[in-house]
Amino acid sequence: MSPRTAFIAGALAFAVGAAGLAGALIHLGGRGGGQTAAQASAVGGPFEMVDQTGATVTDADVKGKPFLVFFGFTHCPDVCPTALYEITQAFEALGPDAEKTQALFVTVDPERDTPEAMKAYLSSFSPRIRGLTGSRPQVDAMVKAYRAYAKKQPLKDGDYTMDHTAIVYLMDRNGAFVAPLNLKRTPQEIAAEIRPYV
Structure with missing residues (x-):
């Protein structure tokens, strides 16, 4: 499956799940305006993972600052590195405010994405991006x-790839879902959407 097809499949899966739990108010490329607290709370929640340094990370550790969440994997051909690059640019556009936020790159391929693999992969992107991995049950x-x-x-050669949701989740300082973050804009426009939550 091509990265574009994977993106569409993941986006559709996200939309279907969100429709059932959040009244179909979440959509790509826009803000989830008008959603209630109950609808927003349908996305996100407690987790326990390990970051690229081997340290345990829970949802409590990231509260207090707004954060972005993106699911992907280090063998992803172009969707993941592109998204991580765009997040890096947005953090640069935030200037000093970047210190007041962070991003979580959550693997969907923990069998290959060890903390060491995540650390090497993320070395090309913003240090504000924290890589999360764990056991298969933790990731699931x-x-x-x-x-x-x-x-x-x-794949035909016996290897495999991962289809996955290609959405960046914008979460507020309390860990509540705000909206899917549209990266198909300038870094300054993306930064402007994040800044009110800093």
């Missing part, structure tokens, strides 16, 4: 909590 629980989609797809 976080994917479910964020109403994301991830599925292993075998």
